[in-house]
Amino acid sequence: MIRNTNTQRAILDLAESFMQDKGFNGFSYAHIAAELGVKNAAIHYHFPTKEVLGCAVIKRYRDRFQLWINNARVKDLSPQEKLDWFFSIYTNTRADNGKVCLAGSLEIDFNSIPTSLREQTEALTSELLTWLQATLSEGRDAGVFHFNGDPVSKAALILSSLQGALQMARALGTGKYYAVVEQHKQDLLA
Amino acid sequence: MIRNTNTQRAILDLAESFMQDKGFNGFSYAHIAAELGVKNAAIHYHFPTKEVLGCAVIKRYRDRFQLWINNARVKDLSPQEKLDWFFSIYTNTRADNGKVCLAGSLEIDFNSIPTSLREQTEALTSELLTWLQATLSEGRDAGVFHFNGDPVSKAALILSSLQGALQMARALGTGKYYAVVEQHKQDLLA
DNA sequence: GTCTATAGGGGGATAGAC
DNA sequence: GTCTATCCCCCTATAGAC
Numbered sequence: 249m250i251r252n253t254n255t256q257r258a259i260l261d262l263a264e265s266f267m268q269d270k271g272f273n274g275f276s277y278a279h280i281a282a283e284l285g286v287k288n289a290a291i292h293y294h295f296p297t298k299e300v301l302g303c304a305v306i307k308r309y310r311d312r313f314q315l316w317i318n319n320a321r322v323k324d325l326s327p328q329e330k331l332d333w334f335f336s337i338y339t340n341t342r343a344d345n346g347k348v349c350l351a352g353s354l355e356i357d358f359n360s361i362p363t364s365l366r367e368q369t370e371a372l373t374s375e376l377l378t379w380l381q382a383t384l385s386e387g388r389d390a391g392v393f394h395f396n397g398d399p400v401s402k403a404a405l406i407l408s409s410l411q412g413a414l415q416m417a418r419a420l421g422t423g424k425y426y427a428v429v430e431q432h433k434q435d436l437l438a
Numbered sequence: 439m440i441r442n443t444n445t446q447r448a449i450l451d452l453a454e455s456f457m458q459d460k461g462f463n464g465f466s467y468a469h470i471a472a473e474l475g476v477k478n479a480a481i482h483y484h485f486p487t488k489e490v491l492g493c494a495v496i497k498r499y500r501d502r503f504q505l506w507i508n509n510a511r512v513k514d515l516s517p518q519e520k521l522d523w524f525f526s527i528y529t530n531t532r533a534d535n536g537k538v539c540l541a542g543s544l545e546i547d548f549n550s551i552p553t554s555l556r557e558q559t560e561a562l563t564s565e566l567l568t569w570l571q572a573t574l575s576e577g578r579d580a581g582v583f584h585f586n587g588d589p590v591s592k593a594a595l596i597l598s599s600l601q602g603a604l605q606m607a608r609a610l611g612t613g614k615y616y617a618v619v620e621q622h623k624q625d626l627l628a
Numbered sequence: 629g630t631c632t633a634t635a636g637g638g639g640g641a642t643a644g645a646c
Numbered sequence: 647g648t649c650t651a652t653c654c655c656c657c658t659a660t661a662g663a664c
Contacts, residue, residue, distance in 0.1 A: 271463070290629070290630050293630075353546055408606050413602075416541075424598075466640080467639085482640085487640080
């Protein structure tokens with residue numbers, strides 16, 4: 249019973265890692281099996297199809313984000329601290345062997361993934377955007393963030409930029425990513 | 439002789455289109471052959487390996503950008519007009535069946551493409567960044583753009599955001615992309 | 629739950645005829 | 647320059663033994 253849970257979790261961990269490293273179409277059951285020290289077919293026992301596995305990865309990622317933002321440790325932070333926390337998600341992603349944002353990775357493969365994964369991708373991106381927009385609003389109302397226009401647009405700008413910066417860092421190095429984060433802070437706090 | 443040129447060009451056009459649609463690992467020689475009405479092997483005659491084909495696509499893309507920015511029609515524009523022209527590249531990309539930035543697409547697949555393609559990707563991204571940074575500097579010196587910090591960082595922020603916005607638009611629709619572009623203009627011109 | 633074995637498809641690439 | 651035919655590899659997925 250416990251093994252079941254552990255194996256499933258290990259598979260999800262590896263799949264998530266591969267998706268952020270090589271994209272949904274860039275890894276196979278064999279890759280996971282090799283890392284786990286089992287055979288191809290064993291993975292199919294836990295996740296019958298790759299589509300099911302991919303959906304489970306994104307769903308878990310979404311649930312984790314919701315848990316975080318509803319937890320007092322994030323919920324009770326100041327707007328600036330919330331923003332720093334959000335940036336730290338991406339910074340940690342970058343630090344973890346140059347991984348990229350899960351949403352961005354899926355959006356690149358968007359035209360070659362099953363419909364159910366597209367729906368999950370859409371939901372994930374929406375949820376990130378919603379939280380960021382609310383945080384920007386809160387910060388502007390509190391007088392700590394300064395920007396013109398709709399918080400919805402500014403949130404889309406920041407999220408798209410973090411997504412893109414993780415990708416750009418692969419070609420041009422980590423420095424580019426950090427430069428973008430610092431520039432966002434300057435833009436918001438100036 | 440002329441047919442040779444035309445066929446090669448048609449192959450490059452299709453490969454470029456597929457790369458922006460499905461990524462380098464998301465299309466095959468068979469896809470190109472089918473669109474072109476020839477057989478698999480015919481493509482290999484013009485481009486012996488997929489690596490060679492991919493490099494040629496990026497190289498042509500880079501050369502095209504250099505031609506554009508060195509042409510008087512772009513070179514003699516005002517900073518605002520230059521920026522609008524740059525945005526229009528991405529807007530047209532989005533309008534063309536929801537394609538994404540070639541650089542972003544390659545950066546996602548970065549860990550599963552040949553070294554020669556990585557080098558081309560790096561060069562492409564650098565060149566885009568260099569031009570954008572110079573344009574931002576020029577605009578700030580002229581008093582029309584307003585932003586704090588290093589133009590290099592601001593350029594990375596804008597480029598990464600355009601890249602990400604094209605991807606985000608796949609999940610959430612074209613409106614998100616346009617919102618990001620408008621927000622950039624507000625941020626720069628305010 | 630995991631194994632062996634295998635089916636069935638698609639991919640990149642090559643040889644040799646035309 | 648393009649064709650047919652083919653090789654070999656990797657992929658997703660399944661059947662049935664243990």
